[in-house]
Amino acid sequence: MAITFEVAKAIYREAIDPRVGDGEGAAWWDAVASEMKDVVAARTLNEAAGIMHGGITTGTVSPTP
Template sequence: MSELPLEQVKAVYRAAIDPDVKNTEGASWWQAVAAEVRAVISAPTAKAAGEIITWWHREWSAVGDHPTRAAQRLRSAARRFTA
């Protein structure tokens, strides 16, 4: 499951993290996100997956999000999109 095509990565990210993110973020931004989403979904545990994305969730702590919860949402969305 870690080799999701970019369009599936976008769908997973939108379902789990930000439904409003657009393709206009740019190719390099999406490639970086895709690498991390793929790493998250292939991590052995949700805790390990959360550690991968801790850095981009720091600013979200103000709204009550947590890297492990976000990782769990990403992993769950990936399962739905690849089932």
């Protein structure tokens, strides 16, 4: 599943933080989009939750920019 930066931004802003701007940079948005793709591809809710928790606790993706 391809998630563009624009789609990732829209999902993130709707679900997490509407104040996030475009200034976060391509690398940050790439990490967000990559994690979203992994969550969507997860086979179970527990697997999806683990992916989301891992991204937040490792600093790959932050709940705030």
